[in-house]
Amino acid sequence: xxxxxxxxxxxxxxxxxxxxxxxxxxxxxxxxxxxxxxxxxxxxxxxxxxxxxxxxxxxxxxxxxxxxxxxxxxxxxxxxxxxxxxxxxxxxxxxxxxxxxxxxxxxxxxxxxxxxxxxxxxxxxxxxxxxxxxxxxxxxxxxxxxxxxxxxxxxxxxxxxxxxxxxxxxxxxxxxxxxxxxxxxxxxxxxxxxxxxxxxxxxxxxxxxxxxxxxxxxxxxxxxxxxxxxxxxxxxxxxxxxxxxxxxxxxxxxxxxxxxxxxxxxxxxxxxxxxxxxxxxxxxxxxxxxxxxxxxxxxxxxxxxxxxxxxxxxxxxxxxxxxxxxxxxxxxxxxxxxxxxxxxxxxxxxxxxxxxxxxxxxxxxxxxxxxxxxxxxxxxxxxxxxxxxxxxxxxxxxxxxxxxxxxx
Ligand code: NIG
Ligand code: FE
Numbered sequence: 561x562x563x564x565x566x567x568x569x570x571x572x573x574x575x576x577x578x579x580x581x582x583x584x585x586x587x588x589x590x591x592x593x594x595x596x597x598x599x600x601x602x603x604x605x606x607x608x609x610x611x612x613x614x615x616x617x618x619x620x621x622x623x624x625x626x627x628x629x630x631x632x633x634x635x636x637x638x639x640x641x642x643x644x645x646x647x648x649x650x651x652x653x654x655x656x657x658x659x660x661x662x663x664x665x666x667x668x669x670x671x672x673x674x675x676x677x678x679x680x681x682x683x684x685x686x687x688x689x690x691x692x693x694x695x696x697x698x699x700x701x702x703x704x705x706x707x708x709x710x711x712x713x714x715x716x717x718x719x720x721x722x723x724x725x726x727x728x729x730x731x732x733x734x735x736x737x738x739x740x741x742x743x744x745x746x747x748x749x750x751x752x753x754x755x756x757x758x759x760x761x762x763x764x765x766x767x768x769x770x771x772x773x774x775x776x777x778x779x780x781x782x783x784x785x786x787x788x789x790x791x792x793x794x795x796x797x798x799x800x801x802x803x804x805x806x807x808x809x810x811x812x813x814x815x816x817x818x819x820x821x822x823x824x825x826x827x828x829x830x831x832x833x834x835x836x837x838x839x840x841x842x843x844x845x846x847x848x849x850x851x852x853x854x855x856x857x858x859x860x861x862x863x864x865x866x867x868x869x870x871x872x873x874x875x876x877x878x879x880x881x882x883x884x885x886x887x888x889x890x891x892x893x894x895x896x897x898x899x900x901x902x903x904x905x906x907x908x909x910x911x912x913x914x915x916x917x918x919x920x921x922x923x924x925x926x927x928x929x930x931x932x933x934x935x936x937x938x939x940x941x942x943x944x945x946x947x948x949x950x951x952x953x954x955x956x957x958x959x960x961x962x963x964x965x966x967x968x
Pocket of ligand 1: 669
């Protein structure tokens with residue numbers, strides 16, 4: 561057992577509801593606070609001096625200077641296991657080329673598939689660990705990571721095995737997701753439904769056998785998989801025992817409805833979601849995940865997070881870090897910018913990067929500094945927590961704790 565503090569402010573996010581809009585008055589802020597950690601979990605939070613006199617015999621970890629503490633962030637949507645780089649896609653898009661033109665001239669997802677297939681396992685693990693290290697340095701303590709640049713049995717398993725191996729090298733919790741349904745690969749001789757069937761019969765049984773992932777994702781979009789074939793696929797993956805998440809409504813509306821109908825844990829992107837479907841999502845338990853990094857990478861509009869929150873949806877914010885549409889990877893910068901454009905309160909943004917994102921991953925044990933939750937938290941050298949979003953990513957995290965242990 562140990563007592564960590566004092567912190568100028570601890571923003572606990574305790575007692576905030578899972579869904580809907582939040583005002584900053586709802587935020588519980590402990591002034592001159594301390595955190596008592598027992599067995600990796602939060603035993604108590606409160607005034608540091610009071611906790612100290614109450615727990616006289618326990619180890620005290622003294623925090624020097626003025627720092628604030630927030631729950632560790634959760635990035636519930638990334639594609640950070642990949643080979644190569646798509647800087648040329650970014651340059652071509654900005655020079656006016658369309659998505660299709662870029663794909664045809666050798667860019668797009670298929671180019672990342674080729675680079676990932678050709679990369680050695682050592683190289684993929686090394687670059688994956690570097691990206692994980694960057695996310696942890698931002699204060700992110702739980703990271704979802706998708707496959708989806710292998711697109712055949714051998715290479716999808718290669719990606720998922722590397723993601724599994726990465727867990728041995730980081731204290732952050734990694735949550736793998738099988739995204740074999742990212743795109744039908746160019747070298748697959750068959751139709752979309754045939755490729756989806758190949759995933760169901762050749763890839764997912766092995767994923768299950770080796771316990772490589774418990775979640776399945778699909779990209780439903782004109783250029784990828786169509787609504788009806790996707791729905792059929794998702795229901796079958798559910799029968800196999802997988803949790804579902806969907807890349808929905810990125811450019812074309814309609815697929816968030818499918819995500820809700822199949823009981824997906826989350827529907828991510830939603831930049832093109834129509835008002836009627838916002839209502840539909842808001843009445844469901846499917847988390848609506850905004851991915852501002854993709855809007856910034858593509859120069860496209862943001863997810864209508866304000867409307868989703870007002871309608872009562874569970875809104876998470878994730879980075880979507882990938883080589884194509886979202887190369888930045890700085891979730892704090894992205895969430896701060898989303899807040900400014902969508903008019904989100906600090907409480908809504910912090911909830912979206914913590915316990916609401918954790919809910920999308922089925923992890924109810926983290927994201928709030930509440931009694932019994934995991935003692936994952938991040939500190940910043942400042943006397944006011946508002947500075948974290950105000951500085952839009954330029955105020956670096958000072959320390960990162962996982963299970964109450966300093967890891968960064
Ligand atoms: O979430 N939309 C589809 N998939 C990714 C992009 C992947 C890529 O372009 O490599 C996304 O934006
Ligand atoms: Fe994505």
